[in-house]
Amino acid sequence: MNKKILYAIIILTLIISLFGIRGRFMVEQSNKNVELAFDYNSLSDMREEYNNQALTLDDLKEYGVNSIAISPLNIKNLIREGKVVKLEKSEITKRILLSDNEEAFWQEFPEHEKSAFLIFQEQNNFYNNLKAYQKELDLEFKEVNGKNIVFFPYWKEDFLKIDVGFEKGLIEEINDKGFNVVFRFENNDINDLNYKLLEGINEETTVVFSGQEILGFPDNIEKTTELIQEKNNTFGFIEAIIAVQKGEDKLAANLDYDIVRVHSITQDEMNIYSQTKIVNRYMRAIRERNIRFLYLRPIIKENKDFAAAKSINKEYIQSLNNELVSAGYNIKRAEPFKQFSNNSIFLIFSALGSLVGGILLLIELFKIREDLIKYILTVIGIIGIFMTYYILDITIFRAGLALGSSIVFPSLAIITQLLKRNSKKSILNYFKAALITIAGAGYVVTALADISYLTKINQFRGVKLAFLMPLLIVTFYYFMEYIVREKNTTIKQKFNEILEINLKVKHLVILAIVALAGIYYILRTGNFPILDIPAIEEKFRVLLEEILYVRPRFKEFLIGHPTFIVALYFFKNIKNNYSLFFLSLLAVIGQLNIINSFAHIHTPLLISLLRTVHGLWIGLLLGLAAVLVIRYLINLTQNQRVN
Numbered sequence: 001m002n003k004k005i006l007y008a009i010i011i012l013t014l015i016i017s018l019f020g021i022r023g024r025f026m027v028e029q030s031n032k033n034v035e036l037a038f039d040y041n042s043l044s045d046m047r048e049e050y051n052n053q054a055l056t057l058d059d060l061k062e063y064g065v066n067s068i069a070i071s072p073l074n075i076k077n078l079i080r081e082g083k084v085v086k087l088e089k090s091e092i093t094k095r096i097l098l099s100d101n102e103e104a105f106w107q108e109f110p111e112h113e114k115s116a117f118l119i120f121q122e123q124n125n126f127y128n129n130l131k132a133y134q135k136e137l138d139l140e141f142k143e144v145n146g147k148n149i150v151f152f153p154y155w156k157e158d159f160l161k162i163d164v165g166f167e168k169g170l171i172e173e174i175n176d177k178g179f180n181v182v183f184r185f186e187n188n189d190i191n192d193l194n195y196k197l198l199e200g201i202n203e204e205t206t207v208v209f210s211g212q213e214i215l216g217f218p219d220n221i222e223k224t225t226e227l228i229q230e231k232n233n234t235f236g237f238i239e240a241i242i243a244v245q246k247g248e249d250k251l252a253a254n255l256d257y258d259i260v261r262v263h264s265i266t267q268d269e270m271n272i273y274s275q276t277k278i279v280n281r282y283m284r285a286i287r288e289r290n291i292r293f294l295y296l297r298p299i300i301k302e303n304k305d306f307a308a309a310k311s312i313n314k315e316y317i318q319s320l321n322n323e324l325v326s327a328g329y330n331i332k333r334a335e336p337f338k339q340f341s342n343n344s345i346f347l348i349f350s351a352l353g354s355l356v357g358g359i360l361l362l363i364e365l366f367k368i369r370e371d372l373i374k375y376i377l378t379v380i381g382i383i384g385i386f387m388t389y390y391i392l393d394i395t396i397f398r399a400g401l402a403l404g405s406s407i408v409f410p411s412l413a414i415i416t417q418l419l420k421r422n423s424k425k426s427i428l429n430y431f432k433a434a435l436i437t438i439a440g441a442g443y444v445v446t447a448l449a450d451i452s453y454l455t456k457i458n459q460f461r462g463v464k465l466a467f468l469m470p471l472l473i474v475t476f477y478y479f480m481e482y483i484v485r486e487k488n489t490t491i492k493q494k495f496n497e498i499l500e501i502n503l504k505v506k507h508l509v510i511l512a513i514v515a516l517a518g519i520y521y522i523l524r525t526g527n528f529p530i531l532d533i534p535a536i537e538e539k540f541r542v543l544l545e546e547i548l549y550v551r552p553r554f555k556e557f558l559i560g561h562p563t564f565i566v567a568l569y570f571f572k573n574i575k576n577n578y579s580l581f582f583l584s585l586l587a588v589i590g591q592l593n594i595i596n597s598f599a600h601i602h603t604p605l606l607i608s609l610l611r612t613v614h615g616l617w618i619g620l621l622l623g624l625a626a627v628l629v630i631r632y633l634i635n636l637t638q639n640q641r642v643n
Contacts, residue, residue, distance in 0.1 A: 013353030020346025064321030116155035208236035217247035264295035409440025560590015561619020
C-alpha cells in the first residue's frame, strides 16, 4: 500500500468532510445582532458615589444601549425607596411610650420580641407577591385603619433580601423609551414567586439568571425550562470565564441550545479598567468567541465628579457601539444561533481520514513495510469506526474523533517533515507540516460541527491529553529512530544502559528545568488554564490585536514555528545529538496550537484560520532571524578559536 495513496485518501476525505462544516460557517455569518444590555441596578451604586446622581435612561439611549436588565426588588429596596415602612418591636415600644393610642394597628397582632411589620400604602403587586411566602414564613396580612399590614412573627435580617417583584412603572418606562427589557432572577429556597414572575414576563424577552445557580437548581430546572419555552423567551447563558452557574448546562440542553451567550465585566473591574481596555475586551468576546450579548455596567471613579464620570461612560459606550457597527454588527436584540449539526456521512469520512493518518503514523513509528499488515490495520480500523459509531453515543464518537485527530496529525507532521532521517530538509517541510496539521484540524472541526459546541455547552474535553500525547509519541519515535535503530541495539538493552547512567548535578538541573517547563506548559493549556496570564503578556496581546486584528498564539510564533525552522536548517549538525530531540519537542508545540485554535468551536472559523496564518508567517520570519543569529554566533566563536 503506497503512502501516496494514503495521503490521497486523506485529501479526498478531508474535502468531503469540509462540506460538513458549511452549515456552521453559514450560521456564524448570518448572526450579526449584538445586544447591549445595561444593568439598571448598578445605577444605585452611581447614586451613592455621586450624591444621588446617575445616568438616566435617556442618557443610555443616546449612548447606544438597546436593552435594560432589571432584577426583582427586594424588601430592602422597597424600604430604601420609601415604598414600604418596616417597624420592629423595639420601635413600637418607643411609640407606645410617646403615645397612649390604644387603637394603633399593632394591637391587632400578637406581641413577640422578634416580630416586625411591613406597612404598605396600598395593596400593590409587592404586597400581593409577599403572599407567596405566607405559608413558609407564617405571615399574616390585614388591613387596619386604612393601612395594609404584613406581619412577620419572627423577623430575620435575611428577610431584607426577599424578592417582592418587578416595578411595573419602571418596565413601562423602559418599554416606552424603546428599550428591550432583560429580566434577571436568582435561585431561592422558596421560588414560588420567582416562577410566578417568570410566567408573567413579556413574550420573546431574554432571561439572565443571577447568582451561582440557575432558577430551579437542582430539582426544578424542568419547570424553568417549561416557563421559558411557553413564552418563547431566550436564556442568556453567562460565559464560564465570567461565572459558572450550577444547572446552566442542563437548562441549555433542555432548551435545545436555543440560547445567547453573555459576556460581562464585574463592577470592580469596570472601576479600574480604562475605557479602551473595556471596549477591547467586549470586542474580543464578540469577534473571537461568538458572543452576541454584552452585559454593561457603569464606570465609577472615586476621584471623579459626576460630570467627568458621565463623560467617561458616554465615551466607552459610544466607542463600543461605533466599533460594533464598523465591524458589521447590528445593535439589536440578540438572537440564538440557528440549529445545525453536520450529517453522519461527514463524520464517517472524517473518521476514515483520521484512521488513515493513524496508519501512516504507525508505519513511521514501527517501520511497517508489509502491505498485509497495512491492509489488516485498515480493515480493523474501518470495522472499529462503524462499531463505535453505532454503539456509542454520538457525542462520545465526536469527542473521540476530535481527540484522535488532534493527537495523530501534529505527531505525523513533526515525524515526517522534521525528524525523518532520509528526507531532504528545506523550508518546504515547514509548510508541509503545517498542511498536515491543518488537515487534522479540519477533521476536528468536522467532528465538533454541532450547535452544542458552537454555544460552548459541549467542549473539546481532551485538550491536555491532546497536548501531552504528541510529545510522548515524538519522544518514542526519536528513541526508536536515533537511539535503538541507529546504534543497532534493542529497546531492552538501551533501557538497561539508560538505567546505568551516572547522573551529574548538571543533568539533574536540566531535568528539573525541563520538568518545570512541562508543568507550566500543561497548566497554561486547556479551556480553563490554571495559571493566569502575566501582565506584560497581556499588554503584548493587546498590541498584536491592534496591529493584526487577530492575535496569533505565542506558543506558535514565538516557540514552535521558529524552533521548527532552526531545527530544519541545522538538521545535519544536530541529528546525532540530543539537540534535535529537544527542538522537535518545542516544534510540536507549534503544531499542537494550530489544532487547538480550531478545537475552540465557539471561535469563528475565519478567525481561527487567520490566527493560524499569522502564526505561520511571523514564526517563519522569527525562525529565519534566529538562524541568522545562531550562524553569526557560530562563526564568531570559530573565528575566535582560530585567532
